[in-house]
Amino acid sequence: MEEWTIRAGEAGKRLDAFLMERKGWSRSFFMKALRTKKIKVNGKREEPSYRLKEGDRLRSFVLDEKRPLPPPDIIYEDDHILAVNKPAGLLSLDVTGKTKDTMLDRVNCLLAERGETAAFPVHRIDFNTSGILLLAKKREDRDLLDRLIRERKIRKSYLCVAEGRMTPPKGRLEDQLFKDARKNRVYVVDHPVKGSKTAVTEYEVKSFRQGLSLVECHLLTGRTHQIRCQMAHAGHPLLGDDKYGSKEWNRDKKERRQLLCSYKTTFDFAEEGGALSYLSGKTIRLSRVPFVEKYFKGVMI
The missing domain is CATH 3.10.290.10 (RNA-binding S4 domain)
Known part of the structure; x- marks a missing residue:
């Protein structure tokens, strides 16, 4: 309830x-x-x-109270926002109303138990992607966070495991992406076409072991499947990504979900942050990412 x-x-x-x-x-x-x-x-x-x-x-x-929802993994909370660690294989939210267990449901179930009002979703993370999801406790905070994200004043950093050794080890991917909504798939096109959008990702290889690169990515634009599509186009598909990578390779490695995690969020604003200005300069990060420990044990993130 x-x-x-x-x-x-x-x-x-x-x-x-x-x-x-x-x-x-x-x-x-x-x-x-x-x-x-x-x-x-x-x-x-x-x-x-x-x-x-x-x-x-x-x-x-x-909500079906006979099957209590698992509690969310809250990594940061104050009077205005919540930051939770969304596991891979869980929807951020469900606009169709068909699913009773989403990250938003888990958060709101916990808040209801505390006697608090429901939270507002600010953005989404793909079903098979894990990591930090931000939610607002008030509608006005949601609107403010939404604007700051659109203005790129909230910086999201991702870690992924990619095939092969990326060269150069630090660089920038800039492509024109076109989304086929019917197939829910994104394509890189050689030149701008109707419906295509520019996608820019900065990357840095953090480690390379046994044919795999641990790559940190910073999004300068926020396009659908941006990292997955751009990395595959660059010749380095993400391990576990059947849509843009190799199913055979993924099955060989026994990975069925893309190894991609939004592991760090940095707030970079001052006066324009309004009621959230106190967050400027703050970084929220995960203390551990399971696939890093699995393939790159000992590498600090």
């Missing part, structure tokens, strides 16, 4: 709009939850058009 007490800034919002935005639900999923009496306002069922009032107590019984 999740519960929210409506604040002054949320008053006047429609019930359906509030929950669809807060939970990332589709309208059909919301309507099913309402029909099955899993949504209550002040203990009773209301229409989707009900205008929330300050002090209203809104409850959702959508």
Whole structure:
């Protein structure tokens, strides 16, 4: 069960709009939850058009309480933000409402147990990618974080395991990427075409062992599958990445998910950070990344 007490800034919002935005639900999923009496306002069922009032107590019984969700791995938390370590094989959130166990669900389940309001997702990490996921505790913080990410004032660093030895060991990948939405696949094109976007990634090889490179990547743009696609195009597909790499190689190594982790987030802003200016200069990082320990034991990250 999740519960929210409506604040002054949320008053006047429609019930359906509030929950669809807060939970990332589709309208059909919301309507099913309402029909099955899993949504209550002040203990009773209301229409989707009900205008929330300050002090209203809104409850959702959508989560299956018979199967408690695993607690999230929180690596940083304060009054404004949460940073959690999302494991590979877990959705960041689910806009279709078909999945009951996502990183957002796990976080909000924990917050509900504390008696706190649900968090707002700020960005996503691919299903098979692990690492730091940021969430905001207030809508205004979500909007601010979203702007800072778009302005590249929040720097995300990734570690990946790639095939072969990258040369030069430090450099920059700049390509035109085109996304085929139907296939959910990204392609490098030789020149700009309709729908293509520039993708820029800085990289540095941290170690090389037994035909594998441990590579740190910094995104200067945020395109779909950017690191995976660009690394494969450069001749160094990620270990475990069947979409852009070699299934045979991945099966030989017994890896079924791309070894890619968002392991470090750095906040680089000052006055433009507004209420979050206190975070400027701060770095949140993972203390360990399992695939680094597996293939590059002893390498410090």
